[in-house]
Amino acid sequence: MTSRLTELIIDCHDPERLAAFWCEVLDFTVIDRNEGKVEIGSWKPTVEQVLAHQMPPTLLFIQVPEGKTVKNRLHLDVSPIDAGTDDEVTRLLGFGAVKTNVAQGPDRSWVVMADPEGNEFCVLRTLAVTDHS
CATH class of the missing domain: 3.10.180.10 (2,3-Dihydroxybiphenyl 1,2-Dioxygenase, domain 1)
Structure with a gap:
């Protein structure tokens, strides 16, 4: 089962x-x-x-x-697949997301954001393949 x-x-x-x-x-x-x-x-x-x-x-x-009254106990993480992390953050800001800080410190490799109703989510490292030739 x-x-x-x-x-x-x-x-x-x-x-x-x-x-x-x-x-x-x-x-x-x-x-x-x-x-x-x-x-x-x-x-x-x-x-x-x-x-x-x-x-x-x-x-x-x-x-x-x-x-919404407190920090989410469950949140989504997203990873950009065809752009860099900074470009994805800019794109999401254009849709109404905002950068937010949930006291996780400055030394992190992800960006904490909130959707238009304040639900936190994280933008992780990009999965885009870069050409190193």
Whole structure:
């Protein structure tokens, strides 16, 4: 007996806005939309696919009345795949992210940011291949 991680739920005030932000960040698309909920992903899950393989989870944004009050206990890390880390940070700032500091000190190799509703996430080192010839 086993389970699969199928979705990560993110409480928010504006599911449409936050889903649009994360679609831009991750190159995801909206795969489902209901009253106060928007689900995004890199694939549209089917029961058969989930049973057959461990697939990447979707992100589900659910509207809640309360705002964020403390540092996230769970956060996303992203790694740019076709640009440098600094370029990716600049791109994300253009979508409404902000740089933030959660008291992790100056000697870190990642950039801590927050999405438009204040949820922290980290931009890690780039995965872009550089030509050294």
